[in-house]
Amino acid sequence: MDFYVLGQQIVNGLVLGSTYGLIAVGYTMVYGIIGMINFAHGEVYMVSAYLTAIGLAVLAYFGISNPWLLIGLTMVFAIVFTSLLGVTIERLAYRPLRRANRLAPLISAIGVSLILQNYVQLSQGAKNQGVPTLVEGVFRMGSEDHFFQITYMQMVIIIVAILAMAILNFVVQHTALGRACRATQQDRQMAQILGIDTDKVIALVFGIGAALAAVAGVLITLNYGSFDFFVGFVTGVKAFTAAVLGGIGSLPGAMLGGILLGLAESLFAGFVSSDYKDVFAFALLVGILIFRPSGLLGKPTVEKV
Amino acid sequence: MLTRFPRLALSIALVSWSALGHAAGKEILIGVAGPHTGSSAPFGLQLWKGAEKAIEDINKAGGVNGSMLRAVKADDACLPAQAKSVANKLVNTDKVNAVVGHFCSSSTIPAAGIYRENNVLMITPASTNPRVTEDENYKAKDCKAITDKAKQEQCELSNYSVIMRTCGRDDQQGVEAANFIVKELKAKSVAVIHDKDTYGQGLADAMRAHLKILGQKDPVLYEGLTRGEKDFNAIVTKIKAAKADVVYFGGLYAEAGPLLRQMREQGLKASFISGDGIVSNDFLSAAGGVKFVEGAFMTFGADLRNVPTGKAVVESFRKSGYEPEGYTLYSYTAVQAIAAAMKGTGEIQDGRKLSKWLVENGADTVMGKINWSPKGDLVKSAYVMYVWDKAGKYAETQAKKL
Amino acid sequence: MSRRPVSRTMLLSLFAALITLILTGPLSGLVLNGYDFTTRFAAPLQIAAMVLILRFIAGLLPASWLAPKQKHEVEPRAPRFKTYQLVLGGLVLYLALASLVLFASKYWLAVGIMALIYVLLGLGLNVVVGFAGLLDLGFVGFYAVGAYGYALGHQYLGLGFWAAIPLAALLAGMFGMILGFPVLRMHGDYLAIVTLGFGEIIRLVLNNWMAFTGGPNGVDAPAPTFFGWEFKANVTQGGVPFHEVWGLEYSSGMLDAFIFLVLLAVVGLTLYAVSRLRGMPIGRAWEALREDEIACRSLGLNHVWTKLSAFAMGASIGGVAGVFFAASQGFVSPISFSFFESALVLAIVVLGGLGSVYGVILAALFLTLMPEVLREFADYRILIFGFAMVLIMIWRPRGIIQQRRPFFKRAGS
Known part of the structure; x- marks a missing residue:
């Protein structure tokens, strides 16, 4: 096996995995707090991809051309907007169902993702959209025509993904807000009695989850350059798989699951068959869950009476 | 462009109108x-x-x-x-x-x-799949x-x-592409990628079949990618490792764009050829700009925008702010x-x-x-090879008629 | 509940409109055009105005109209009928519905067939999710097994429609068992994602295995026959044309009418079987397991067999639905079995009311007929569909028909 080819495939897998991880962290945050699969999360990511392109276009209109400034401002714009979107969705589609059957919010979420997908298609048109390449440059290892490489943008994705996960993990584990989150997660009624405004905490978590989707949306869009109103669904399912693989509810687990899934897809596609890479990815998921029914880093559910 | 809501109101009005029954039967x-x-x-x-x-x-x-x-x-x-x-x-x-x-x-x-x-x-x-007719x-x-x-x-x-x-039909289109690959590009090794869909895979198979007829050895790589995805780096690395000098893609522009871009980003200089599924200016944005699409080939029917009979129609389309593409x-x-x-x-x-x-x-x-054959296919449907240029436009290749 | 003051409603409506304006501003107001954009500021203003008006109207309605309807008390059991009453009633109902065939246009007949197929799918998934409480997101896989079982069975083994129905049920049931086995230890959402994975694996294999399944091109499925009568203008399977036997003029609607009638009977039988199952030991075991697995196991209930039987039962119903789908389409290809279908069937089960057999029927009819009715709205079709899903869920969080749990009355109470 060629060392450089293997190296390149590992880089490919890490980058793909980090994109899954970034979105998976959002899934896991929401799941962690109210135990609900937020199917609309992928669509929030899709919306942020559109916001990235709109933000860049507007900034270019005002004559801003410094790439890092562009990325920074677009990021802020996307984060503010999508957080608001996340909180609004929670308020309208999920909060009324807080006390209902566990599956009711799931269906509501499927409805929300249909709405978002079609709203964006109607307002922005169905065609593929793109953003210009802002960050160029690449780090190569090896000789002139025998090398493996990682672009600067790909490096940014990997670093931001891990950083975002680490910061969030710190927030959840070591701050007052994090304690409120964990309390709400463990026993909502008790948390309320102790003076935690659980509605506010849940809304906040939805906001943070959406903000993460925005970060993912901006970076992934800049890296791949193109998107359409359907990307949320495709990436969303994979990210959800990653979150479960790592143990849903666990932040480092989501990242680990994402990277593992990305590597598995990349290596299998690269050395066996890209036709069956998704079959392999799902088979891996099933295999791991058989031996660890709560995912890699999930807390095993103790059966007790 | 009409804004959305008046149009919604219009469609509601239309519905109620059509419910009243059509007055004119003609x-x-x-x-x-x-x-x-x-x-x-x-x-x-x-x-x-x-x-x-x-x-x-x-x-x-x-x-x-x-x-x-x-x-x-x-x-x-x-x-x-x-x-x-x-x-x-x-x-x-x-x-x-x-x-x-x-x-x-x-x-x-x-x-x-x-x-x-x-x-x-x-x-x-x-619909270019042969089975349609x-x-x-x-x-x-x-x-x-x-x-x-x-x-x-x-x-x-x-x-x-x-x-x-x-x-x-795809079997005609594939033939044109195979001819071009063998006779014009003089390719030694071809990688064939498709999108696992009726159109894309049908086209890729037709091209591959004609390569064989032309005496070319089997493609060094024949693989499918998944529609809707944007990351094809793994397959690009694989193409690179297989040392293909021509990449043929059967599929639509939404996947062709990122595939081509990632090929270029990984420093793969192989020629890129596809079919009429990438005939759209959106291919440009899907690939992330002119520098990636430049030199990409595709087969398509003669560009009607250049056919004299169609000139006036094209003009009138453009006047209404719509580019009659694809x-x-x-x-x-x-x-x-x-x-x-x-x-x-x-x-x-x-x-x-x-x-x-x-x-x-x-x-x-x-x-x-x-003219049509009794089966319903066009009697003459010359596919032409196009190439994308520096300005992000496509035009028929200047290559001699094959 | 008393009415809220109008001024407060006004304020809330304004707030809603403001949020709408912010949220739709960039997406509706700035339309991407290459790397540039064009403005269309009227659009977000219009949407916001609409939200303002709708919110205001909603605020003026009595609050009790809008509040989620939830009943918590257990309802008494539906009255028991005698067997002959059931048979007679069923027969009358069947004939009434079957007579629709005479009036419906071919389009509505085809829509009716699809609606009945979804009823069948809903009934199948209801066994798994509603009765046994196992969240299955890959149900479409069994549907695919049934459909492909029929099409490929005909291609390779020469199976006919009538042989395919029980065989597809058996095959899909076996798949249900095989897939059910590894997931026995998993709970809730882990189960959901694994079943989703299985559903995707089935679809991907069907799509990739060119040599056996025809890949993305799909396989032709033969039209059903009835004792050698074929419902086609020209016979293709060595039978005799139905219309010639009966001296009728050929009509392409005959095949659809035939499928509709058979399907209607199958749905009726499934309905009966499923409602009976609930009262039988196995049905009670499913529901008990859903409520408390540990208690069940400590009472000696075989949880492995109980779960597997739920999977198998649901899957075989899904498989039968697949046969009808293939027969009515005349053609199957993997695109018809995407994850979205699973989500739709799950929506049917949840919207109908988990565990409620009649709710499932209502929801299936609603969700399949609505997009067709909404065709008049062209591009807004799916958008309205999405809103309807959310609104119904909020209005009736426990489904259109709320679940009735069988219970025993204590003597004397």
Whole structure:
């Protein structure tokens, strides 16, 4: 096996995995707090991809051309907007169902993702959209025509993904807000009695989850350059798989699951068959869950009476 | 562009109006079927725009046999089950006189069955899969032995297919690409990638089959990627490791763009060739800019935007702020052909009579004079190789005619 | 509940409109055009105005109209009928529905077939999710097994429609067992994602295995026959044409009518079987397991067999639905079995009311007929569909028909 080819495939897998991880962290945050699969999360990511392109276009209109400034401002714009979107969705589609059957919010979420997908298609048109390449440059290892490489943008994705996960993990584990989150997660009624405004905490978590989707949306869009109103669904399912693989509810687990899934897809596609890479990815998921029914880093559910 | 909500109000008004019943019975209805939701929606829009414009132009010129044409939009979302459902609706509920569409071959094939059963003329501007016009249950009948004149006519009529197209077939398109790869590019090793869909894989297989006929050795790589994804780095690395000097892609621009971009980003300089699925200016944005698409080849029918007969139509499209790209003009052509057949026969419903007329007489359209075989395929559908240039436009290659 | 003051409603409506304006501002107001954009500021203003008006009207309605309807008390059991009453009633109902065939146009007949197929799918998934409480997101896989079982069975083994129905049920049931086995230890959402994975694996294999399944091109499925009668203009399977036997004029609607009638009977039988199952030991075991697995196991209930039987039962119903789908389409291809279908069937089960058999029927009819009715709205079709899903869920969080749990009355109470 060629060392450089293997190296390149590992880089490919890490980058793909980090994109899954970034979105998976959002899934896991929401799941962690109210135990609900937020199917609309992928669509929030899709919306942020559109916001990235709109933000860049507007900034270019005002004559801003410094790439890092562009990325920074677009990021802020996307984060503010999508957080608001996340909180609004929670308020309208999920909060009324807080006390209902566990599956009711799931269906509501499927409805929300249909709405978002079609709203964006109607307002922005169905065609593929793109953003210009802002960050160029690449780090190569090896000789002139025998090398493996990682672009600067790909490096940014990997670093931001891990950083975002680490910061969030710190927030959840070591701050007052994090304690409120964990309390709400463990026993909502008790948390309320102790003076935690659980509605506010849940809304906040939805906001943070959406903000993460925005970060993912901006970076992934800049890296791949193109998107359409359907990307949320495709990436969303994979990210959800990653979150479960790592143990849903666990932040480092989501990242680990994402990277593992990305590597598995990349290596299998690269050395066996890209036709069956998704079959392999799902088979891996099933295999791991058989031996660890709560995912890699999930807390095993103790059966007790 | 109309804003959304007045249009919604309009459609509500239309619904209530149509519920009151049509006052004028003299309209000729043309069903326009294609994807308007789901990931293939951009192509549905191309079909719709072309048909809408053609109908508008024909009506301005006085309609057909004194009746006005009206388009009936049908959304099949590129799903076979929905395609059957809308085909049934167009035929049985809307009672359309002819159909333009569908887009995805995988939708057109099941829908065609319904049009055949009901003897409704369907002309697809875009479905290039050979199976669209190849009816497995169909056998040409020998009618000479029948003595009864009326019965003989009936029998002869039944040998015409109501399923026709204004685009070419993948087996022709693949041949053109294979010729180009072997004779022009003199490729040593070819990697064939497809999108695992009826259209993409069919095209890739047709190309691969002709490579073999030309004596080329088997592709160094033959793999499918997944539609809807954007990260094809793994497959690109694989192509690089296989040392391919030509990459042939069977699929649509939404995947072709990122694939090409990631090829270039990984420093892979192999030529990139694809089919009519990437004929759209959106290919440019999907690939992330001019520097990535420059030099990419694709096969497509002669560019109607350069055909003299189509000039005025193209101008008029551009004036309305819409660039008639991809299948738009093929859809326009399909409506023209339907109108021509209706004028020629005086018949507006019997699909076989219309198709017989088209096969016998051909039609003058924006594509120039075109003729069909009894099966419904174009007699002459020259595919031409195009190349994308530095300015982000595509033009026919200057290569000598093969 | 008393009415809220109008001024407060006004304020809330304004707030809603403001949020709408912010949220739709960039997406509706700035339309991407290449790397540039064009403005269309009227659009977000219009949407916001609409939200303002709708919110205001909603605020004026009595609050009790809008509040989620939730009943918590257990309802008494539906009255028991005698067997002959059931048979008679069923027969009358069947004949009434079957007579629709005479009036419906071919389009509505085809829509009706699809609606009944979804009823069948809903009934199948209801066993798994509603009765046994196992969240299955890959149900479409069994549907695919049934459909492909019929199409490929005909291609390779020459199976006919009538043989395919029980065989597809058996095959899909076996798949249900095989897939059910590894997931026995998993709970809730882990189960959901694994079943989703299985559903995707089935679809991907069907799509990739060119040589066996025809890949993305799909396989032709033969039209059903009835004792050698074929419902086609020209016979293709060596039978005799139905219309010639009966001296009728050929109509392409005959095949659909036939499928509709058979399907209607199958749905009726399934309905009966499923409602009976609930009262039988196995049905009670499913529901008990859903409520408390540990208690069940400590009482000696075989949880492995109970779960597997739920999977198998649901899957075989899904498989039968697949056969009908293939027969009515005449053609199957992997695109018809995407994850979205699973989500739709799950929506049917949840919207109908988990565990409620009649709710499932209502929801299936609603969700399949609505997009067809909404065709008049063209591009807005799916958008309205999405809103309807959310609104119904909020209005009736426990489904259209709320679940009735069988219980025993204590003597004397």
